[in-house]
Amino acid sequence: MRFSFSWSTRHQQVIFKQRFNFSSNFNNLNRSLNAHIKPFSLPSSQRSFSKTSSFNNIDLQILKERLCEVVGPPNISTAESTRLQHGKDESHHRAQIPDIVVFPSNTQEVSEVAKVCTDMKVTMVPFGTGTGMEGGCVCTHGGVSVDLSRMAEIREYQQADFSVCVEPGVTRLALNEYLRGDGLWFPVDPGADASLCGMAATSASGTNAVRYGTMRENVRNLEVVLSDGTIIHTAGQGRHTVKSSAGYNLTNLFVGSEGTLGFITSATLKLYGIPDTMTSAVCQFDEVERAVTAVLHVLQCGVAVARIEFHGSEKQTEEDASVVGDIFADAGASGFQWASSLSERNRLWKARHDTLYAILATRPGPQITQLSTDVCVPISQLTKAITDTEKDLEDHKLPGYILGHVGDGNYHVTFLYDTGSETETQLVGKLSERIVERALELNGTCTGEHGTGFGKKKYLVREAGPDSVSLMKQIKHLLDPHGLMNPGKVLP
Numbered sequence: 128m129r130f131s132f133s134w135s136t137r138h139q140q141v142i143f144k145q146r147f148n149f150s151s152n153f154n155n156l157n158r159s160l161n162a163h164i165k166p167f168s169l170p171s172s173q174r175s176f177s178k179t180s181s182f183n184n185i186d187l188q189i190l191k192e193r194l195c196e197v198v199g200p201p202n203i204s205t206a207e208s209t210r211l212q213h214g215k216d217e218s219h220h221r222a223q224i225p226d227i228v229v230f231p232s233n234t235q236e237v238s239e240v241a242k243v244c245t246d247m248k249v250t251m252v253p254f255g256t257g258t259g260m261e262g263g264c265v266c267t268h269g270g271v272s273v274d275l276s277r278m279a280e281i282r283e284y285q286q287a288d289f290s291v292c293v294e295p296g297v298t299r300l301a302l303n304e305y306l307r308g309d310g311l312w313f314p315v316d317p318g319a320d321a322s323l324c325g326m327a328a329t330s331a332s333g334t335n336a337v338r339y340g341t342m343r344e345n346v347r348n349l350e351v352v353l354s355d356g357t358i359i360h361t362a363g364q365g366r367h368t369v370k371s372s373a374g375y376n377l378t379n380l381f382v383g384s385e386g387t388l389g390f391i392t393s394a395t396l397k398l399y400g401i402p403d404t405m406t407s408a409v410c411q412f413d414e415v416e417r418a419v420t421a422v423l424h425v426l427q428c429g430v431a432v433a434r435i436e437f438h439g440s441e442k443q444t445e446e447d448a449s450v451v452g453d454i455f456a457d458a459g460a461s462g463f464q465w466a467s468s469l470s471e472r473n474r475l476w477k478a479r480h481d482t483l484y485a486i487l488a489t490r491p492g493p494q495i496t497q498l499s500t501d502v503c504v505p506i507s508q509l510t511k512a513i514t515d516t517e518k519d520l521e522d523h524k525l526p527g528y529i530l531g532h533v534g535d536g537n538y539h540v541t542f543l544y545d546t547g548s549e550t551e552t553q554l555v556g557k558l559s560e561r562i563v564e565r566a567l568e569l570n571g572t573c574t575g576e577h578g579t580g581f582g583k584k585k586y587l588v589r590e591a592g593p594d595s596v597s598l599m600k601q602i603k604h605l606l607d608p609h610g611l612m613n614p615g616k617v618l619p
């Protein structure tokens with residue numbers, strides 16, 4: 128067993144990768160699992176899908192005609208290939224496809240689409256780039272998938288205010304390319320080139336959160352279309368101040384709402400200066416406990432890490448690198464590889480961002496899929512959470528890969544399993560439940576960054592408490608009284 132641990136200061140991220148030899152013998156693997164853990168409920172493959180529509184042909188034709196009047200014939204599709212693309216994301220959850228996909232071009236059209244759907248009591252599911260990890264785009268009731276990618280303007284760029292307002296079709300990489308010449312960037316980085324409004328919708332983070340925070344800390348305003356077509360600006364139209372104490376924080380009500388409360392049709396984001404110097408490195412630890420302890424020491428020393436990557440002036444970066452090098456060496460790290468040049472850093476971080484696909488490539492097969500857990504625990508509990516998880520994996524000889532954002536206390540276990548095997552499917556389900564149960568016992572959360580979607584809603588009452596969940600349901604009912612916005616997600 129060998130761990131590799133990589134860190135850098137531009138993207139304060141730590142990776143744990145644990146490689147298990149794959150064993151196809153899943154017999155006896157259940158033996159020490161708790162009997163109370165329910166079997167996993169979604170044995171599925173990305174390739175299968177179910178028909179969910181409750182339409183008859185006449186209603187569907189009327190709906191299509193009415194939506195066509197709103198968006199125009201080139202911006203509506205009932206082709207099966209388009210519908211299939213819009214009924215799933217990158218998670219293990221089975222595709223459930225919409226009846227119709229529409230591609231509105233502006234906020235007014237989104238509002239008109241919402242009015243038609245509300246009038247006909249048809250469900251609506253916002254679609255960004257489909258990179259979600261919790262089944263958020265799955266159309267549980269068929270209905271209309273609203274693909275917002277054709278709204279791709281950068282509306283307002285206030286360089287002096289470090290602020291930009293983007294439409295849903297603008298992705299993270301596209302924005303950073305646009306800003307590069309001005310020495311600014313938007314640092315929240317989930318790896319995937321997701322839409323920024325989709326990232327707001329899932330409260331994404333990924334790398335860089337230690338230094339820059341998550342989407343919750345980096346959205347200043349949102350334009351939202353509610354289910355009845357009403358258009359609101361959560362902080363007031365055009366406003367993009369660094370802070371505000373005016374009224375309730377509606378912006379953060381919609382951040383992380385996963386399309387269940389409305390369509391985000393623009394997001395005003397906070398920008399940052401690109402640091403002068405960045406350095407990254409990779410090193411190995413033999414034990415996860417030593418790696419986590421080393422990271423804790425680095426954070427306690429106040430080193431300017433971003434992903435456990437360094438940012439700053441050249442001199443500061445050199446000093447920080449030397450402090451981190453000493454701490455890691457003391458903790459038993461070996462095999463340091465430094466990467467200061469842009470191409471070397473990009474190579475390191477590309478390897479990190481592609482980890483999910485690299486894992487998938489280790490077990491090719493038509494029915495093989497991945498399930499990534501996403502728990503986050505207080506950093507003081509991280510060593511316990513990870514070492515106990517490791518033990519589970521070893522006890523069950525289950526191929527699982529642990530990686531994560533150690534500086535945040537957030538880690539993923541990525542399981543590869545055969546959806547055609549009931550035994551494998553159930554075991555993966557049970558182990559991932561166990562990982563969540565453990566995180567909740569340690570005062571953690573079932574999802575640090577992927578969202579609640581389908582898979583985590585069963586934990587919400589235990590995590591947030593019955594009264595909080597009851598309030599969430601009341602808010603949902605107020606904003607979406609007919610339950611048409613992305614049904615079946617987030618709330619149990």
Ligand SMILES: Cc1cc2c(cc1C)N(C[C@H](O)[C@H](O)[C@H](O)COP(=O)(O)OP(=O)(O)OC[C@H]1O[C@@H](n3cnc4c(N)ncnc43)[C@H](O)[C@@H]1O)c1[nH]c(=O)[nH]c(=O)c1N2
Nearest residue numbers: 255256257258259263317322325326331332333386391576
């Ligand atoms: C390889 C890889 C690696 C990672 C990740 C994915 C992949 C494929 N992710 C997950 C993913 O990138 C993240 O969930 C994105 O924020 C989703 O953005 P999309 O635009 O793809 O939304 P997508 O289209 O997948 O939709 C996600 C949810 O948001 C809703 N939604 C989308 N756009 C909306 C809008 N404009 N208005 C209202 N609702 C909207 C949808 O209805 C759905 O419920 C991740 N994430 C992370 O936080 N950290 C990480 O480390 C990673 N790592």
Ligand SMILES: CC(=O)C(=O)O
Nearest residue numbers: 318482483499531539
């Ligand atoms: C999948 C994911 O969240 C990650 O690679 O960090």
Ligand SMILES: [Mn+2]
Nearest residue numbers: 333532539576
């Ligand atoms: Mn992640």
